[in-house]
Amino acid sequence: MDSGKEPDLIRIGMILIAGFVCLQLSSCATTPKAKTLTKVVRVPETIQPSTTYSEPSDAFLAQPDKGVNPSVLSQEQVQVQSNSMVPETSMTESTSSGPAIVEETEEGEEEADSEEEITYDVPIVLNESVEAHMEYFQTVIRDRFELWLSRSGRYIPLMKEIFKSYGLPEDLVFVALIESGFNPIAYSRAKAVGPWQFIKGTGRKYGLRIDEWIDERRDPIKSTIAAAKYLRDLYNMFGSWPLALASYNAGEGKVMRAMARTRSDDFWDLRSTRYLRRETKNYVPKFMAATIIAKNPEKYGFKLDLWEPLQFDEVVIESPTDLRVIAQAAGVTYQGLKDLNPELRSTITPLNYRDYILKLPYGTKQTFLENFATIPPEKRMIQLRHRIRKGETLSTLARRYGTSVQAIRELNGLGKAYAIRQGNYLLIPMSSKVAARQERQERKELSTTITPTLSEDEPGLKKIVYKVRRGDTLWRISKYFNVPISKIRKWNGMHHTSKLRAGERLVLYLKAEES
Template sequence: MIRKISIIGSFFLIISVWLSPGAAQNFANLSRDDVGIEDPTVMTLSLPISDESNDDSSLKPLYKDHLKKDSEFDIPIVINGKVEQFIRYFQTRIREKFVTWLGRSEKYIPFMKNVLKEHGLPEDLVYLALIESGFNPYAYSRAKAVGMWQFISPTGKRYGLKVDWWVDERRDPEKSTIAAAKYLKDLYDMFECWYLAAAGYNAGEYKIIKAMKRYRTEDFWKLTQYRYLKRETKDYVPLMIAAALVAKDPEKYGFTGVEYQDPLQYEKVNVPELTDLSLIARACGTSLDEIKDLNPELRRGVTPPNESEYEIKIPFGKKDLFLDNFETLQPLEKFPFKTHLVKKGETLKGIARTYRADLEPLLEINHLKKTSQVAKGTTLLLPFSKDEEIRPLVAQKKNGKPQNGKSVK
């Protein structure tokens, strides 16, 4: 299975506060403020759904007005008992959370629809992000899926998203939407059906292929009548339909007075490696929180090392001010650095001593405290003065000659 079992699980592993579409597993949706960014605590919700494999998702004879072909939708819309069930769920048990999702949606939907359109996809696929994450860039599921489109690391990397200690582009609204568009296009080219493509986005394309072969049908609704697909995958399509119906006409479904956030707007500028976001904020005359909000993919408060330039987003209309201020605010000399991969049992003080580095700048550049614990496999930056040779201390051999670097006196 290439993706992850999407966050639809209970409403899909919505992380941090609420999130993704589901069936009856877990779904979690975490914001920066809620989770402290790097170590979110997954919260779960349970959907009021039975374990029956054919839980009213089969297509009974539908009244004419139940088969929506309105021009207002560009994905097929069918209303059955399962879709109505999820509409009621939005209206009742998670009403307050759904209002939050709706309010957040307008911040991202305009540019997301443009991306989908540029890739030749239905714009209403944007509502997959609503059930996946509630449009939360910091969404994190128990399956380690991240971002508004809930990519696991391997699938994200397959579609061009960089994921490392410094950057997680699954959190980048623009780049992750482009990746999701490419993935959805591949799925539609494979299945030639948006219901099956959506199910494949949730469960992984191979799971859907196996189900189709096993039951000899290309009808999503027929596949839901069997036990092979997990409940969250069976519920994914009706969740998508329910979300689209409510989000496109909230007042019809009782959601009045929603306070929508302003559409996201920004400009892009290039900055050197290891540029602190606080410096960028000062150059723009804005707050550090606003810069972080525009660049949620940056995990360490600085642009990544080993890249001569990094494209960063700044508030719309601030580019000229930034260019005027940035050069004068930059340090006169760049701070040289080396990276160190933490080994088992190492401490920050011990690492600083090994490299003859001062502890305070080491802590500062890595955004750590003296009491911070560093896990095995963590990458640390080691700051040095310009003319200092960067060589770690090593233990002497019995013959008095060091294996490398300088001997310990």
């Protein structure tokens, strides 16, 4: 080669290389921020991206595991070694700061094309902890996880619509996957209930009714609305989905204290400290692992038989009614009706709940309305919870409530030799006609035991002196007069251990129209 031309060739080569690099950088710089990322990026612990995720619409951020070792999966009590993971696709990661740039090898082109079809609207990281959970789902609890994924087909369409209506990322529905496996009647040792595993306090805070007749934490629609509100509040509080999810598991107070002690607002930083419980440290990686698999289950070897999406009709039940009567009128099975209404804790629609909206199997509404209209009210059997008083027997209860001894035995699972005891409770089946008569009689008796006077202690309210009758409870009195039990205790200087006695007089303060 001519030595005089060699410098020119070198310069030309350098110019071409520089032009190629500039073209690549220009392409990266002009790419707009997207709401979703079309692939999951494997992030080794040596890469330290500098970008942070702040808004739901920001581009996906691949964050490192900050040097945390593969964790013990505390919720499943199984330890998975992440160093045995085999990547699904061969990738080469950029080691520069900022978002990792990924190039697929020729061997992985088919996988890459498939992966590009998968999008995420929450930040998803693929690190050792996430891979450990993915391996756990694919091996240790494979059959169970496959059932959860199959069951998800019943609930995900409705849940996504609800999250969309609240302006939330739809991928958050997979929180229910790791919380309960989309099981409406799931119950934890911590007494969390339903697909979203609400405890009583949080459920009631977000509008769910929980009592002896109904537990709306089990309602897949009402509980999803509550979960959407809660997750929205958590994101508004922390500005980060990883932190919001950690708070969903641990409670916002614990996450706030961990942030204050570490002076960090990054989940992966908090995860490397002792200020979060192991379960919470694993919760976010567990969610990410479940989401990755759920969005592309075939890739990870799951053959699903998806359940049919939830479809139903709705009817208004004006007064407490036996579900078996409703099932018969609709031409469906009692169990099928119960499955559609998992929030119901008894065999009747809830007491003290007028115009209850009941779900019926899709396409049965007209049949139900036609048949139900022909059923006399006295045959629309309902049940009441009755506390046994001294001298009462099954026979006297049956006569009082217009039912039979056998019906009471069957409803309560009582053998023929069982003797009822004073103070115990029984569920009593009775007609709505008898129930209405009983309610009128109780209201009449209550009205004869009150003495209204003007109130000086509570301006704007009328003072009432109520004489306690045999069998009265604070709950019953509070429901009748529509006042909180705490107020009754306060007005009468009662402690939580105080008991009512027949003949005792209670002071109540009511609105004029209610008195």
